[in-house]
Amino acid sequence: MSLITFKAGKLRRVPGTKLLRADPEKGYIVMNRDAYGLIHFQWAKRNDLENPEDDIIVFSSECTFEKVTECTTGRAYMLKYPSSAHSLFYWMQEASDDNDTSYAERINSYIKDQDLLDPARSDVATVSDMMEVDTVEQSEPIAQPTESSKESSEIGAPNSDEINSSEAVRNLLATISAQAGFGGSTVDLCEILKPSNLTDLLCQEGVIDRLMPYMPPDTPNNLEGVLAIVSSPQYAQALRSFSQALNSPGGVNIISALGLSLDESANPNEGGALQFLKAIARFVSRNNGSE
Amino acid sequence: MSWTTIESDAGVFTDLIENLGVKDVEVDELYSLDVDSLRQFPDIYGIIFLFKWNSKVDKPDGTMDYDSMDNIFFAKQVINNACATQALLSVLLNHSDEIDLGTTLSEFKDFSKTLPPELKGEALGNSEHIRCCHNSFARSDPFISEEVRAATDEDEVYHFIAYTNINNVFYELDGLQAAPINHGSCTKEEFAEKAVSVIQARIANYDPAEIRFNLMVICKDKKASLLTREDLTDEEKAASIAVEDEKRLRWKRENQLRRHNFVGLFVELSKLLVKDRIDKNTWNSTLETAKAKYASQKRP
Numbered sequence: 001m002s003l004i005t006f007k008a009g010k011l012r013r014v015p016g017t018k019l020l021r022a023d024p025e026k027g028y029i030v031m032n033r034d035a036y037g038l039i040h041f042q043w044a045k046r047n048d049l050e051n052p053e054d055d056i057i058v059f060s061s062e063c064t065f066e067k068v069t070e071c072t073t074g075r076a077y078m079l080k081y082p083s084s085a086h087s088l089f090y091w092m093q094e095a096s097d098d099n100d101t102s103y104a105e106r107i108n109s110y111i112k113d114q115d116l117l118d119p120a121r122s123d124v125a126t127v128s129d130m131m132e133v134d135t136v137e138q139s140e141p142i143a144q145p146t147e148s149s150k151e152s153s154e155i156g157a158p159n160s161d162e163i164n165s166s167e168a169v170r171n172l173l174a175t176i177s178a179q180a181g182f183g184g185s186t187v188d189l190c191e192i193l194k195p196s197n198l199t200d201l202l203c204q205e206g207v208i209d210r211l212m213p214y215m216p217p218d219t220p221n222n223l224e225g226v227l228a229i230v231s232s233p234q235y236a237q238a239l240r241s242f243s244q245a246l247n248s249p250g251g252v253n254i255i256s257a258l259g260l261s262l263d264e265s266a267n268p269n270e271g272g273a274l275q276f277l278k279a280i281a282r283f284v285s286r287n288n289g290s291e
Numbered sequence: 292m293s294w295t296t297i298e299s300d301a302g303v304f305t306d307l308i309e310n311l312g313v314k315d316v317e318v319d320e321l322y323s324l325d326v327d328s329l330r331q332f333p334d335i336y337g338i339i340f341l342f343k344w345n346s347k348v349d350k351p352d353g354t355m356d357y358d359s360m361d362n363i364f365f366a367k368q369v370i371n372n373a374c375a376t377q378a379l380l381s382v383l384l385n386h387s388d389e390i391d392l393g394t395t396l397s398e399f400k401d402f403s404k405t406l407p408p409e410l411k412g413e414a415l416g417n418s419e420h421i422r423c424c425h426n427s428f429a430r431s432d433p434f435i436s437e438e439v440r441a442a443t444d445e446d447e448v449y450h451f452i453a454y455t456n457i458n459n460v461f462y463e464l465d466g467l468q469a470a471p472i473n474h475g476s477c478t479k480e481e482f483a484e485k486a487v488s489v490i491q492a493r494i495a496n497y498d499p500a501e502i503r504f505n506l507m508v509i510c511k512d513k514k515a516s517l518l519t520r521e522d523l524t525d526e527e528k529a530a531s532i533a534v535e536d537e538k539r540l541r542w543k544r545e546n547q548l549r550r551h552n553f554v555g556l557f558v559e560l561s562k563l564l565v566k567d568r569i570d571k572n573t574w575n576s577t578l579e580t581a582k583a584k585y586a587s588q589k590r591p
Binding site (some may be wrong): 200235275 | 487549561567574578580588
């Protein structure tokens with residue numbers, strides 16, 4: 001889901017110099033929140049929105065989007081990292097400059113107002129996204145808390161937001177190494193949806209018909225056909241990784257992605273697979289009369 | 292431009308090379324490393340040894356044969372997840388005189404012929420068509436990435452080595468080594484004996500408790516070669532062909548299931564199961580049992 005999209009181009013460094021030159025290529029700056037709740041800042045060519053050239057996960061208050069005041073001949077902006085020389089530069093391509101300031105303000109509010117500090121949200125990232133954070137870290141030191149607070153203390157007293165968000169990033173990264181498994185209370189879906197739990201159910205009238213649309217192609221429309229599927233190693237393997245994904249940090253976001261409603265008051269110590277089943281239970285209780 | 296991990300399975304590999312355009316070749320699992328088992332296969336082009344890779348004990352047994360690289364397809368491993376495909380190609384491309392490679396691989400072979408091993412690996416990594424065929428076997432599992440698999444399931448980190456006879460020399464082609472490894476001269480007839488002794492020596496380098504490995508044979512399509520056998524009666528042929536047909540059907544179905552996205556089924560099954568158990572008043576106990584089981588597995 002896109003938060004903001006507007007026309008902008010890139011400023012590229014002239015090799016071997018400190019000069020920046022506007023690239024005439026037409027593009028978009030896009031910000032969006034991904035399925036795991038992470039905020040992305042992207043720049044993509046206008047004919048290739050699917051493959052953004054820049055795709056940076058921005059963390060709360062780690063960077064700002066600012067007008068480049070040194071540039072007097074055009075409308076240049078930068079995604080500025082106080083702790084690094086790796087800032088990214090863009091130029092506005094909207095016909096009029098009426099909205100430039102408000103675009104910048106909106107970008108800054110999206111960067112700043114992420115509720116990463118909220119414990120319920122502090123684990124909003126799956127391992128795959130963690131890896132991405134890790135990679136980003138190498139080129140853009142956005143995830144180096146110590147350096148960022150040191151740098152800002154030279155400018156002035158570090159503001160508390162900055163320290164807290166750095167903490168949040170550190171905590172996020174710490175969860176990668178602590179990937180051994182989910183510590184709180186949860187279940188393994190393999191235990192719930194194992195074939196021996198399903199045989200009685202599958203014998204009930206109408207159940208096979210309800211399941212057929214979700215079966216692999218060419219599955220016979222009968223009990224044997226469905227039993228063969230739920231007993232297959234491929235079913236077990238897919239179920240195992242689905243369960244692991246739900247129980248991974250940020251896995252709860254999968255539940256809403258599946259169109260199920262999350263319990264806002266859910267205990268954050270409950271893993272995604274348990275919350276998934278609770279969301280299913282709420283769903284079937286609500287729809288009990290209508291089926 | 293990423294290569295996904297694919298399952299090490301005979302049915303997956305056979306389908307993969309067929310999708311690449313190779314004709315009348317199949318990959319079969321070798322369950323026992325002995326001469327008799329190997330002799331069961333018609334026209335073996337090569338063997339792939341896949342094992343959980345451990346750099347500490349990974350020293351080659353034969354001699355590095357740098358001169359051979361002018362005449363052999365040997366690629367350095369550049370893309371880790373492509374190593375299964377790379378091992379398959381290491382056997383297939385070195386037998387283009389006996390195998391109909393199809394357009395894609397013939398072109399790739401011609402194109403990469405003069406490149407040094409690093410660039411051959413690079414060219415393989417960049418081949419759009421080969422990558423697409425390879426990636427089509429990734430599980431259609433929207434919630435998990437290859438990184439997650441690598442992180443949670445260390446046992447999946449396998450390395451692939453190809454063993455094959457080229458111009459009457461037994462070669463070991465390992466993309467992590469600097470050059471093909473020459474294990475001495477070997478005729479077609481001696482291949483089974485040679486392969487058993489070389490691979491057994493290799494396995495002996497590892498702690499038997501540590502190593503997990505698999506062997507795959509790349510050979511002529513069994514059904515096609517059965518049809519040309521003159522020493523079998525029609526009944527014997529028909530029976531053997533029926534076995535091969537059944538195996539092909541099973542592989543086809545397994546690949547179909549591998550490509551299926553099961554998440555919709557999990558959601559629907561959960562709805563039906565949870566509703567049934569709520570109605571029967573057994574849902575809470577089901578859930579508590581599963582929670583207790585998860586907790587006990589956490590603390591062994």
